[in-house]
Amino acid sequence: MSQRYAQYQSALRQQTLPAVLVDMELFEANLRALLARSGELPLRLATKSVRCVALLREALAFDARCQGLLCFHASEAARLASLGFDDLVVAYPTVQRQPLREVCEQLRQGRRITLMVDDAAQVAHIAAVAQEEQVRIPLCLDVDMSWRLPGLNFGVFRSPVWSVEVALSCFAAIRAQRGVVLEGVMGYEAQIAGLGDATPGQRLRSALIRRLKAGSIPRLQALRSEVVAALRDAGAELRFVNGGGTGSLESTSADASVTEVTAGSGLYAPVLFDHYQAFRHQPAMVFALEVVRRPQPGIATCLGGGYIASGPAGEDRWPTPVWPAGLSLLANEGAGEVQTPVTGPVLPEIGEPVLFRHAKAGELCERFEHLLLWRAGAVQSSTPTYRGEGWHFI
Known part of the structure:
Protein backbone atom coordinates (compact mmCIF):
# COMPACT_ATOMS: atom_id res chain seq x y z
CA MET A 1 0.00 0.00 0.00
CA SER A 2 2.94 2.38 0.37
CA GLN A 3 2.86 3.54 -3.25
CA ARG A 4 -0.92 3.98 -3.10
CA TYR A 5 -0.73 5.95 0.16
CA ALA A 6 1.91 8.23 -1.36
CA GLN A 7 -0.42 8.86 -4.31
CA TYR A 8 -3.33 9.60 -1.99
CA GLN A 9 -1.22 12.04 0.01
CA SER A 10 -0.13 13.86 -3.14
CA ALA A 11 -3.73 14.19 -4.35
CA LEU A 12 -5.01 15.29 -0.94
CA ARG A 13 -2.59 18.23 -0.91
CA GLN A 14 -5.03 19.80 -3.38
CA GLN A 15 -8.08 19.19 -1.15
CA THR A 16 -9.49 21.04 1.85
CA LEU A 17 -8.66 19.00 4.95
CA PRO A 18 -9.86 17.07 6.82
CA ALA A 19 -11.16 14.84 4.04
CA VAL A 20 -12.10 11.21 3.44
CA LEU A 21 -10.97 9.27 0.39
CA VAL A 22 -12.50 6.00 -0.83
CA ASP A 23 -10.42 4.00 -3.30
CA MET A 24 -13.12 2.64 -5.61
CA GLU A 25 -10.77 0.08 -7.15
CA LEU A 26 -10.20 -1.45 -3.70
CA PHE A 27 -13.89 -1.02 -2.80
CA GLU A 28 -14.81 -3.14 -5.84
CA ALA A 29 -12.07 -5.67 -5.07
CA ASN A 30 -13.49 -6.03 -1.56
CA LEU A 31 -16.99 -6.51 -2.95
CA ARG A 32 -15.74 -9.29 -5.24
CA ALA A 33 -14.05 -10.91 -2.22
CA LEU A 34 -17.23 -10.69 -0.12
CA LEU A 35 -19.24 -12.34 -2.89
CA ALA A 36 -16.65 -15.10 -3.23
CA ARG A 37 -16.71 -15.71 0.52
CA SER A 38 -20.53 -15.87 0.50
CA GLY A 39 -20.65 -19.01 -1.63
CA GLU A 40 -23.78 -19.02 -3.77
CA LEU A 41 -25.99 -16.98 -1.44
CA PRO A 42 -27.30 -13.49 -2.18
CA LEU A 43 -25.50 -10.67 -0.38
CA ARG A 44 -27.58 -8.08 1.47
CA LEU A 45 -25.61 -4.87 2.05
CA ALA A 46 -25.41 -3.38 5.56
CA THR A 47 -26.09 0.35 5.24
CA LYS A 48 -24.71 1.13 8.70
CA SER A 49 -21.26 0.26 7.38
CA VAL A 50 -21.54 2.36 4.20
CA GLY A 264 -20.92 -4.09 4.85
CA SER A 265 -17.75 -3.29 6.79
CA GLY A 266 -15.66 -5.38 4.42
CA LEU A 267 -16.32 -2.87 1.64
CA TYR A 268 -14.20 -0.22 3.37
CA ALA A 269 -12.14 -2.73 5.42
CA PRO A 270 -11.39 -0.64 8.54
CA VAL A 271 -8.61 -1.48 10.98
CA LEU A 272 -10.62 -3.80 13.23
CA PHE A 273 -11.13 -6.08 10.23
CA ASP A 274 -7.38 -6.51 9.77
CA HIS A 275 -7.35 -8.92 12.70
CA TYR A 276 -9.04 -12.07 11.36
CA GLN A 277 -7.17 -15.27 10.69
CA ALA A 278 -9.36 -16.47 7.81
CA PHE A 279 -9.43 -13.44 5.50
CA ARG A 280 -8.00 -10.00 4.76
CA HIS A 281 -9.67 -7.28 2.69
CA GLN A 282 -8.08 -4.17 1.21
CA PRO A 283 -8.11 -0.85 3.13
CA ALA A 284 -10.37 1.14 0.80
CA MET A 285 -11.05 4.16 3.04
CA VAL A 286 -8.61 6.67 4.56
CA PHE A 287 -8.99 10.13 6.01
CA ALA A 288 -6.47 12.96 5.96
CA LEU A 289 -5.64 15.57 8.60
CA GLU A 290 -3.53 18.68 8.15
CA VAL A 291 -0.31 19.07 10.14
CA VAL A 292 -0.56 22.47 11.84
CA ARG A 293 2.15 22.38 14.54
CA ARG A 294 5.62 21.02 15.25
CA PRO A 295 5.65 21.57 19.03
CA GLN A 296 9.02 19.87 19.54
CA PRO A 297 11.42 17.61 17.66
CA GLY A 298 9.84 14.24 16.97
CA ILE A 299 6.22 15.40 17.16
CA ALA A 300 3.83 16.79 14.55
CA THR A 301 0.34 17.90 15.54
CA CYS A 302 -2.67 17.50 13.26
CA LEU A 303 -5.87 19.55 13.35
CA GLY A 304 -8.84 17.44 14.48
CA GLY A 305 -8.91 13.66 14.36
CA GLY A 306 -10.91 12.55 17.38
CA TYR A 307 -12.93 10.03 15.40
CA ILE A 308 -13.18 7.32 18.02
CA ALA A 309 -15.04 4.11 17.14
CA SER A 310 -17.93 2.83 19.22
CA GLY A 311 -17.60 -0.18 21.51
CA PRO A 312 -15.52 -0.78 24.64
CA ALA A 313 -13.16 2.16 25.13
CA GLY A 314 -9.56 1.32 24.35
CA GLU A 315 -6.67 2.02 22.00
CA ASP A 316 -8.10 -0.39 19.43
CA ARG A 317 -10.91 2.17 18.91
CA TRP A 318 -8.48 4.96 18.01
CA PRO A 319 -7.79 5.86 14.37
CA THR A 320 -4.48 4.52 13.06
CA PRO A 321 -1.98 6.76 11.22
CA VAL A 322 -0.78 4.93 8.11
CA TRP A 323 1.16 7.51 6.07
CA PRO A 324 3.91 8.69 6.29
CA ALA A 325 5.01 5.24 7.35
CA GLY A 326 5.96 4.59 10.96
CA LEU A 327 3.78 7.23 12.61
CA SER A 328 1.95 6.50 15.86
CA LEU A 329 -0.31 8.31 18.29
CA LEU A 330 0.83 9.36 21.76
CA ALA A 331 -0.57 7.24 24.57
CA ASN A 332 -1.29 10.19 26.85
CA GLU A 333 -3.22 12.15 24.17
CA GLY A 334 -4.58 9.68 21.63
CA ALA A 335 -6.81 11.21 18.96
CA GLY A 336 -8.17 14.55 20.10
CA GLU A 337 -11.27 16.46 19.08
CA VAL A 338 -9.26 19.48 17.92
CA GLN A 339 -5.68 18.21 17.78
CA THR A 340 -3.96 14.87 17.33
CA PRO A 341 -0.18 14.67 17.81
CA VAL A 342 1.80 11.96 16.04
CA THR A 343 5.36 10.80 16.35
CA GLY A 344 7.62 8.74 14.13
CA PRO A 345 10.87 8.53 12.17
CA VAL A 346 9.67 10.74 9.27
CA LEU A 347 7.42 13.64 10.21
CA PRO A 348 5.47 15.68 7.66
CA GLU A 349 5.93 19.42 7.49
CA ILE A 350 3.31 22.00 8.44
CA GLY A 351 0.52 21.99 5.87
CA GLU A 352 1.14 18.38 4.81
CA PRO A 353 -1.58 15.68 5.05
CA VAL A 354 -1.28 12.71 7.40
CA LEU A 355 -3.35 9.67 6.38
CA PHE A 356 -5.32 7.65 8.92
CA ARG A 357 -7.61 4.63 8.89
CA HIS A 358 -10.66 4.48 11.13
CA ALA A 359 -11.19 1.51 13.45
CA LYS A 360 -14.69 0.92 12.05
CA ALA A 361 -16.44 1.50 8.73
CA GLY A 362 -19.51 3.68 8.36
CA GLU A 363 -19.08 5.61 11.60
CA LEU A 364 -16.51 7.86 9.94
CA CYS A 365 -19.22 9.10 7.56
CA GLU A 366 -21.01 10.72 10.51
CA ARG A 367 -18.07 13.17 10.69
CA PHE A 368 -17.87 14.15 7.02
CA GLU A 369 -20.32 15.52 4.47
CA HIS A 370 -18.58 14.16 1.39
CA LEU A 371 -16.38 11.28 0.28
CA LEU A 372 -13.68 11.77 -2.35
CA LEU A 373 -13.80 8.87 -4.83
CA TRP A 374 -10.46 7.69 -6.21
CA ARG A 375 -10.04 5.84 -9.50
CA ALA A 376 -7.19 5.38 -11.97
CA GLY A 377 -4.68 7.24 -9.84
CA ALA A 378 -6.71 10.37 -9.14
CA VAL A 379 -9.66 11.81 -7.22
CA GLN A 380 -12.41 11.51 -9.85
CA SER A 381 -15.44 12.88 -7.98
CA SER A 382 -17.07 13.69 -4.66
CA THR A 383 -20.31 12.26 -3.29
CA PRO A 384 -22.35 13.07 -0.17
CA THR A 385 -22.48 10.85 2.90
CA TYR A 386 -25.69 10.49 4.90
CA ARG A 387 -24.54 13.55 6.82
CA GLY A 388 -24.08 15.43 3.55
CA GLU A 389 -27.64 14.47 2.62
CA GLY A 390 -28.79 16.02 5.90
CA TRP A 391 -29.67 12.61 7.33
CA HIS A 392 -29.25 12.02 11.07
CA PHE A 393 -31.06 9.03 12.51
CA ILE A 394 -29.42 8.13 15.84
Whole structure:
Protein backbone atom coordinates (compact mmCIF):
# COMPACT_ATOMS: atom_id res chain seq x y z
CA MET A 1 0.00 0.00 0.00
CA SER A 2 2.94 2.38 0.37
CA GLN A 3 2.86 3.54 -3.25
CA ARG A 4 -0.92 3.98 -3.10
CA TYR A 5 -0.73 5.95 0.16
CA ALA A 6 1.91 8.23 -1.36
CA GLN A 7 -0.42 8.86 -4.31
CA TYR A 8 -3.33 9.60 -1.99
CA GLN A 9 -1.22 12.04 0.01
CA SER A 10 -0.13 13.86 -3.14
CA ALA A 11 -3.73 14.19 -4.35
CA LEU A 12 -5.01 15.29 -0.94
CA ARG A 13 -2.59 18.23 -0.91
CA GLN A 14 -5.03 19.80 -3.38
CA GLN A 15 -8.08 19.19 -1.15
CA THR A 16 -9.49 21.04 1.85
CA LEU A 17 -8.66 19.00 4.95
CA PRO A 18 -9.86 17.07 6.82
CA ALA A 19 -11.16 14.84 4.04
CA VAL A 20 -12.10 11.21 3.44
CA LEU A 21 -10.97 9.27 0.39
CA VAL A 22 -12.50 6.00 -0.83
CA ASP A 23 -10.42 4.00 -3.30
CA MET A 24 -13.12 2.64 -5.61
CA GLU A 25 -10.77 0.08 -7.15
CA LEU A 26 -10.20 -1.45 -3.70
CA PHE A 27 -13.89 -1.02 -2.80
CA GLU A 28 -14.81 -3.14 -5.84
CA ALA A 29 -12.07 -5.67 -5.07
CA ASN A 30 -13.49 -6.03 -1.56
CA LEU A 31 -16.99 -6.51 -2.95
CA ARG A 32 -15.74 -9.29 -5.24
CA ALA A 33 -14.05 -10.91 -2.22
CA LEU A 34 -17.23 -10.69 -0.12
CA LEU A 35 -19.24 -12.34 -2.89
CA ALA A 36 -16.65 -15.10 -3.23
CA ARG A 37 -16.71 -15.71 0.52
CA SER A 38 -20.53 -15.87 0.50
CA GLY A 39 -20.65 -19.01 -1.63
CA GLU A 40 -23.78 -19.02 -3.77
CA LEU A 41 -25.99 -16.98 -1.44
CA PRO A 42 -27.30 -13.49 -2.18
CA LEU A 43 -25.50 -10.67 -0.38
CA ARG A 44 -27.58 -8.08 1.47
CA LEU A 45 -25.61 -4.87 2.05
CA ALA A 46 -25.41 -3.38 5.56
CA THR A 47 -26.09 0.35 5.24
CA LYS A 48 -24.71 1.13 8.70
CA SER A 49 -21.26 0.26 7.38
CA VAL A 50 -21.54 2.36 4.20
CA ARG A 51 -23.76 5.43 4.91
CA CYS A 52 -23.49 6.80 1.40
CA VAL A 53 -26.34 6.63 -1.12
CA ALA A 54 -24.10 6.65 -4.20
CA LEU A 55 -21.90 3.81 -2.91
CA LEU A 56 -24.94 1.73 -1.96
CA ARG A 57 -26.22 2.17 -5.52
CA GLU A 58 -22.82 1.27 -6.95
CA ALA A 59 -22.56 -1.89 -4.83
CA LEU A 60 -26.08 -3.07 -5.68
CA ALA A 61 -25.41 -2.55 -9.40
CA PHE A 62 -22.06 -4.36 -9.25
CA ASP A 63 -23.42 -7.93 -9.29
CA ALA A 64 -26.85 -9.56 -9.51
CA ARG A 65 -26.15 -11.39 -6.23
CA CYS A 66 -26.12 -8.06 -4.36
CA GLN A 67 -29.77 -7.96 -3.34
CA GLY A 68 -31.40 -5.64 -0.83
CA LEU A 69 -30.23 -3.57 2.10
CA LEU A 70 -30.02 -4.14 5.85
CA CYS A 71 -30.76 -0.72 7.37
CA PHE A 72 -30.15 0.45 10.94
CA HIS A 73 -33.16 2.76 11.37
CA ALA A 74 -36.75 2.76 10.16
CA SER A 75 -36.58 6.39 8.99
CA GLU A 76 -33.40 5.58 7.07
CA ALA A 77 -35.18 2.73 5.29
CA ALA A 78 -38.08 5.03 4.42
CA ARG A 79 -35.71 7.68 3.01
CA LEU A 80 -33.87 5.11 0.92
CA ALA A 81 -37.16 3.67 -0.31
CA SER A 82 -38.25 7.16 -1.40
CA LEU A 83 -35.10 7.27 -3.57
CA GLY A 84 -36.00 4.02 -5.31
CA PHE A 85 -34.23 1.41 -3.17
CA ASP A 86 -36.26 -1.70 -2.45
CA ASP A 87 -36.16 -4.86 -0.33
CA LEU A 88 -35.09 -3.09 2.85
CA VAL A 89 -34.83 -4.85 6.21
CA VAL A 90 -34.45 -2.73 9.35
CA ALA A 91 -32.06 -4.53 11.70
CA TYR A 92 -33.00 -2.76 14.96
CA PRO A 93 -36.51 -2.47 16.42
CA THR A 94 -38.36 0.78 17.02
CA VAL A 95 -41.88 1.60 18.19
CA GLN A 96 -41.67 5.36 17.57
CA ARG A 97 -44.80 6.40 15.70
CA GLN A 98 -43.27 8.87 13.24
CA PRO A 99 -40.67 6.47 11.78
CA LEU A 100 -43.35 3.79 11.59
CA ARG A 101 -45.65 6.15 9.69
CA GLU A 102 -42.81 6.94 7.28
CA VAL A 103 -42.42 3.21 6.65
CA CYS A 104 -46.17 2.83 6.11
CA GLU A 105 -46.14 5.59 3.49
CA GLN A 106 -43.43 3.78 1.52
CA LEU A 107 -45.32 0.49 1.81
CA ARG A 108 -48.31 2.25 0.25
CA GLN A 109 -46.02 3.30 -2.61
CA GLY A 110 -45.23 -0.34 -3.28
CA ARG A 111 -41.82 -0.54 -1.60
CA ARG A 112 -40.89 -3.55 0.51
CA ILE A 113 -39.65 -2.68 4.01
CA THR A 114 -39.42 -5.31 6.74
CA LEU A 115 -39.20 -4.28 10.41
CA MET A 116 -37.34 -6.19 13.13
CA VAL A 117 -39.06 -7.53 16.26
CA ASP A 118 -38.11 -9.77 19.16
CA ASP A 119 -40.88 -9.01 21.69
CA ALA A 120 -44.67 -9.08 21.77
CA ALA A 121 -44.74 -5.49 23.03
CA GLN A 122 -42.97 -4.29 19.87
CA VAL A 123 -45.42 -6.26 17.75
CA ALA A 124 -48.41 -4.61 19.46
CA HIS A 125 -47.05 -1.08 18.91
CA ILE A 126 -46.22 -1.74 15.24
CA ALA A 127 -49.57 -3.42 14.60
CA ALA A 128 -51.45 -0.46 16.08
CA VAL A 129 -49.77 1.95 13.65
CA ALA A 130 -50.26 -0.47 10.75
CA GLN A 131 -53.98 -0.61 11.46
CA GLU A 132 -54.25 3.17 11.71
CA GLU A 133 -52.38 3.55 8.42
CA GLN A 134 -54.30 0.67 6.80
CA VAL A 135 -51.21 -1.18 5.63
CA ARG A 136 -49.68 -4.57 6.33
CA ILE A 137 -46.16 -4.37 7.74
CA PRO A 138 -43.79 -7.31 7.13
CA LEU A 139 -41.78 -8.35 10.20
CA CYS A 140 -38.52 -10.20 10.78
CA LEU A 141 -37.84 -12.10 14.00
CA ASP A 142 -34.40 -11.44 15.53
CA VAL A 143 -33.01 -14.62 17.11
CA ASP A 144 -30.16 -14.14 19.59
CA MET A 145 -27.03 -16.02 18.53
CA SER A 146 -24.94 -15.54 21.70
CA TRP A 147 -23.40 -18.52 23.48
CA ARG A 148 -24.22 -18.28 27.16
CA LEU A 149 -21.48 -19.82 29.28
CA PRO A 150 -21.03 -19.65 33.07
CA GLY A 151 -19.80 -16.12 33.73
CA LEU A 152 -19.57 -15.24 30.02
CA ASN A 153 -21.99 -14.17 27.34
CA PHE A 154 -19.98 -14.91 24.20
CA GLY A 155 -21.75 -12.55 21.85
CA VAL A 156 -23.84 -9.43 22.35
CA PHE A 157 -26.99 -8.76 24.36
CA ARG A 158 -29.17 -8.38 21.29
CA SER A 159 -32.48 -10.23 21.53
CA PRO A 160 -34.55 -12.09 24.17
CA VAL A 161 -35.35 -14.80 21.60
CA TRP A 162 -32.97 -17.46 22.90
CA SER A 163 -34.97 -20.59 22.15
CA VAL A 164 -37.52 -22.22 19.87
CA GLU A 165 -40.19 -21.74 22.53
CA VAL A 166 -39.66 -17.97 22.75
CA ALA A 167 -39.59 -17.73 18.95
CA LEU A 168 -42.92 -19.54 18.69
CA SER A 169 -44.37 -17.28 21.39
CA CYS A 170 -43.37 -14.22 19.35
CA PHE A 171 -44.88 -15.76 16.24
CA ALA A 172 -48.12 -16.35 18.10
CA ALA A 173 -48.15 -12.68 19.13
CA ILE A 174 -47.67 -11.67 15.48
CA ARG A 175 -50.50 -13.92 14.26
CA ALA A 176 -52.79 -12.51 16.94
CA GLN A 177 -52.46 -8.97 15.51
CA ARG A 178 -53.96 -7.47 12.40
CA GLY A 179 -51.69 -5.47 10.11
CA VAL A 180 -48.47 -7.44 10.57
CA VAL A 181 -47.05 -10.63 9.09
CA LEU A 182 -43.85 -12.58 9.77
CA GLU A 183 -41.74 -12.80 6.61
CA GLY A 184 -38.18 -13.28 7.85
CA VAL A 185 -35.79 -14.54 10.49
CA MET A 186 -32.42 -13.01 11.30
CA GLY A 187 -29.69 -14.60 13.38
CA TYR A 188 -26.66 -12.29 13.55
CA GLU A 189 -23.64 -14.07 15.00
CA ALA A 190 -21.84 -10.98 16.34
CA GLN A 191 -19.18 -12.99 18.15
CA ILE A 192 -18.09 -14.52 14.83
CA ALA A 193 -18.79 -11.66 12.43
CA GLY A 194 -17.48 -8.73 14.46
CA LEU A 195 -14.75 -10.06 16.75
CA GLY A 196 -11.17 -10.31 15.52
CA ASP A 197 -9.29 -13.50 16.32
CA ALA A 198 -5.74 -12.65 15.21
CA THR A 199 -4.93 -9.40 16.99
CA PRO A 200 -1.21 -8.48 17.08
CA GLY A 201 0.27 -8.68 20.56
CA GLN A 202 -2.67 -10.72 21.88
CA ARG A 203 -1.66 -14.27 20.99
CA LEU A 204 -3.30 -16.03 23.95
CA ARG A 205 -6.50 -13.98 23.78
CA SER A 206 -6.76 -14.54 20.04
CA ALA A 207 -6.28 -18.29 20.48
CA LEU A 208 -9.04 -18.33 23.12
CA ILE A 209 -11.39 -16.38 20.84
CA ARG A 210 -10.76 -18.85 18.01
CA ARG A 211 -11.62 -21.75 20.32
CA LEU A 212 -14.79 -20.01 21.51
CA LYS A 213 -15.79 -19.29 17.92
CA ALA A 214 -15.26 -22.93 16.96
CA GLY A 215 -17.48 -24.00 19.85
CA SER A 216 -20.10 -21.35 19.18
CA ILE A 217 -20.66 -21.91 15.45
CA PRO A 218 -22.35 -25.36 15.59
CA ARG A 219 -24.53 -24.25 18.51
CA LEU A 220 -25.78 -21.05 16.86
CA GLN A 221 -26.35 -22.83 13.55
CA ALA A 222 -28.39 -25.49 15.32
CA LEU A 223 -30.54 -22.89 17.10
CA ARG A 224 -31.16 -20.88 13.92
CA SER A 225 -32.09 -24.04 12.01
CA GLU A 226 -34.39 -25.27 14.78
CA VAL A 227 -36.16 -21.91 15.02
CA VAL A 228 -36.68 -21.71 11.25
CA ALA A 229 -38.02 -25.28 11.09
CA ALA A 230 -40.35 -24.73 14.05
CA LEU A 231 -41.73 -21.50 12.63
CA ARG A 232 -42.40 -23.11 9.26
CA ASP A 233 -44.07 -26.09 10.95
CA ALA A 234 -46.24 -23.58 12.83
CA GLY A 235 -47.37 -21.98 9.57
CA ALA A 236 -44.90 -19.16 9.00
CA GLU A 237 -44.28 -18.42 5.33
CA LEU A 238 -40.73 -17.11 5.52
CA ARG A 239 -39.43 -15.12 2.57
CA PHE A 240 -35.84 -15.02 3.86
CA VAL A 241 -33.51 -16.22 6.61
CA ASN A 242 -30.64 -13.80 7.14
CA GLY A 243 -27.33 -14.23 8.90
CA GLY A 244 -23.72 -13.26 8.85
CA GLY A 245 -21.49 -10.26 8.67
CA THR A 246 -18.10 -9.52 7.15
CA GLY A 247 -16.32 -11.73 9.68
CA SER A 248 -18.57 -14.80 9.42
CA LEU A 249 -19.53 -15.23 5.75
CA GLU A 250 -17.95 -18.68 5.38
CA SER A 251 -19.63 -20.26 8.40
CA THR A 252 -22.96 -18.51 7.82
CA SER A 253 -23.19 -19.51 4.16
CA ALA A 254 -22.54 -23.13 5.24
CA ASP A 255 -25.76 -23.08 7.31
CA ALA A 256 -28.45 -24.76 5.18
CA SER A 257 -31.23 -22.79 6.88
CA VAL A 258 -29.82 -19.43 5.72
CA THR A 259 -31.09 -18.00 2.43
CA GLU A 260 -28.98 -14.79 2.35
CA VAL A 261 -25.98 -13.25 4.09
CA THR A 262 -25.21 -9.66 5.07
CA ALA A 263 -21.95 -7.71 4.93
CA GLY A 264 -20.92 -4.09 4.85
CA SER A 265 -17.75 -3.29 6.79
CA GLY A 266 -15.66 -5.38 4.42
CA LEU A 267 -16.32 -2.87 1.64
CA TYR A 268 -14.20 -0.22 3.37
CA ALA A 269 -12.14 -2.73 5.42
CA PRO A 270 -11.39 -0.64 8.54
CA VAL A 271 -8.61 -1.48 10.98
CA LEU A 272 -10.62 -3.80 13.23
CA PHE A 273 -11.13 -6.08 10.23
CA ASP A 274 -7.38 -6.51 9.77
CA HIS A 275 -7.35 -8.92 12.70
CA TYR A 276 -9.04 -12.07 11.36
CA GLN A 277 -7.17 -15.27 10.69
CA ALA A 278 -9.36 -16.47 7.81
CA PHE A 279 -9.43 -13.44 5.50
CA ARG A 280 -8.00 -10.00 4.76
CA HIS A 281 -9.67 -7.28 2.69
CA GLN A 282 -8.08 -4.17 1.21
CA PRO A 283 -8.11 -0.85 3.13
CA ALA A 284 -10.37 1.14 0.80
CA MET A 285 -11.05 4.16 3.04
CA VAL A 286 -8.61 6.67 4.56
CA PHE A 287 -8.99 10.13 6.01
CA ALA A 288 -6.47 12.96 5.96
CA LEU A 289 -5.64 15.57 8.60
CA GLU A 290 -3.53 18.68 8.15
CA VAL A 291 -0.31 19.07 10.14
CA VAL A 292 -0.56 22.47 11.84
CA ARG A 293 2.15 22.38 14.54
CA ARG A 294 5.62 21.02 15.25
CA PRO A 295 5.65 21.57 19.03
CA GLN A 296 9.02 19.87 19.54
CA PRO A 297 11.42 17.61 17.66
CA GLY A 298 9.84 14.24 16.97
CA ILE A 299 6.22 15.40 17.16
CA ALA A 300 3.83 16.79 14.55
CA THR A 301 0.34 17.90 15.54
CA CYS A 302 -2.67 17.50 13.26
CA LEU A 303 -5.87 19.55 13.35
CA GLY A 304 -8.84 17.44 14.48
CA GLY A 305 -8.91 13.66 14.36
CA GLY A 306 -10.91 12.55 17.38
CA TYR A 307 -12.93 10.03 15.40
CA ILE A 308 -13.18 7.32 18.02
CA ALA A 309 -15.04 4.11 17.14
CA SER A 310 -17.93 2.83 19.22
CA GLY A 311 -17.60 -0.18 21.51
CA PRO A 312 -15.52 -0.78 24.64
CA ALA A 313 -13.16 2.16 25.13
CA GLY A 314 -9.56 1.32 24.35
CA GLU A 315 -6.67 2.02 22.00
CA ASP A 316 -8.10 -0.39 19.43
CA ARG A 317 -10.91 2.17 18.91
CA TRP A 318 -8.48 4.96 18.01
CA PRO A 319 -7.79 5.86 14.37
CA THR A 320 -4.48 4.52 13.06
CA PRO A 321 -1.98 6.76 11.22
CA VAL A 322 -0.78 4.93 8.11
CA TRP A 323 1.16 7.51 6.07
CA PRO A 324 3.91 8.69 6.29
CA ALA A 325 5.01 5.24 7.35
CA GLY A 326 5.96 4.59 10.96
CA LEU A 327 3.78 7.23 12.61
CA SER A 328 1.95 6.50 15.86
CA LEU A 329 -0.31 8.31 18.29
CA LEU A 330 0.83 9.36 21.76
CA ALA A 331 -0.57 7.24 24.57
CA ASN A 332 -1.29 10.19 26.85
CA GLU A 333 -3.22 12.15 24.17
CA GLY A 334 -4.58 9.68 21.63
CA ALA A 335 -6.81 11.21 18.96
CA GLY A 336 -8.17 14.55 20.10
CA GLU A 337 -11.27 16.46 19.08
CA VAL A 338 -9.26 19.48 17.92
CA GLN A 339 -5.68 18.21 17.78
CA THR A 340 -3.96 14.87 17.33
CA PRO A 341 -0.18 14.67 17.81
CA VAL A 342 1.80 11.96 16.04
CA THR A 343 5.36 10.80 16.35
CA GLY A 344 7.62 8.74 14.13
CA PRO A 345 10.87 8.53 12.17
CA VAL A 346 9.67 10.74 9.27
CA LEU A 347 7.42 13.64 10.21
CA PRO A 348 5.47 15.68 7.66
CA GLU A 349 5.93 19.42 7.49
CA ILE A 350 3.31 22.00 8.44
CA GLY A 351 0.52 21.99 5.87
CA GLU A 352 1.14 18.38 4.81
CA PRO A 353 -1.58 15.68 5.05
CA VAL A 354 -1.28 12.71 7.40
CA LEU A 355 -3.35 9.67 6.38
CA PHE A 356 -5.32 7.65 8.92
CA ARG A 357 -7.61 4.63 8.89
CA HIS A 358 -10.66 4.48 11.13
CA ALA A 359 -11.19 1.51 13.45
CA LYS A 360 -14.69 0.92 12.05
CA ALA A 361 -16.44 1.50 8.73
CA GLY A 362 -19.51 3.68 8.36
CA GLU A 363 -19.08 5.61 11.60
CA LEU A 364 -16.51 7.86 9.94
CA CYS A 365 -19.22 9.10 7.56
CA GLU A 366 -21.01 10.72 10.51
CA ARG A 367 -18.07 13.17 10.69
CA PHE A 368 -17.87 14.15 7.02
CA GLU A 369 -20.32 15.52 4.47
CA HIS A 370 -18.58 14.16 1.39
CA LEU A 371 -16.38 11.28 0.28
CA LEU A 372 -13.68 11.77 -2.35
CA LEU A 373 -13.80 8.87 -4.83
CA TRP A 374 -10.46 7.69 -6.21
CA ARG A 375 -10.04 5.84 -9.50
CA ALA A 376 -7.19 5.38 -11.97
CA GLY A 377 -4.68 7.24 -9.84
CA ALA A 378 -6.71 10.37 -9.14
CA VAL A 379 -9.66 11.81 -7.22
CA GLN A 380 -12.41 11.51 -9.85
CA SER A 381 -15.44 12.88 -7.98
CA SER A 382 -17.07 13.69 -4.66
CA THR A 383 -20.31 12.26 -3.29
CA PRO A 384 -22.35 13.07 -0.17
CA THR A 385 -22.48 10.85 2.90
CA TYR A 386 -25.69 10.49 4.90
CA ARG A 387 -24.54 13.55 6.82
CA GLY A 388 -24.08 15.43 3.55
CA GLU A 389 -27.64 14.47 2.62
CA GLY A 390 -28.79 16.02 5.90
CA TRP A 391 -29.67 12.61 7.33
CA HIS A 392 -29.25 12.02 11.07
CA PHE A 393 -31.06 9.03 12.51
CA ILE A 394 -29.42 8.13 15.84
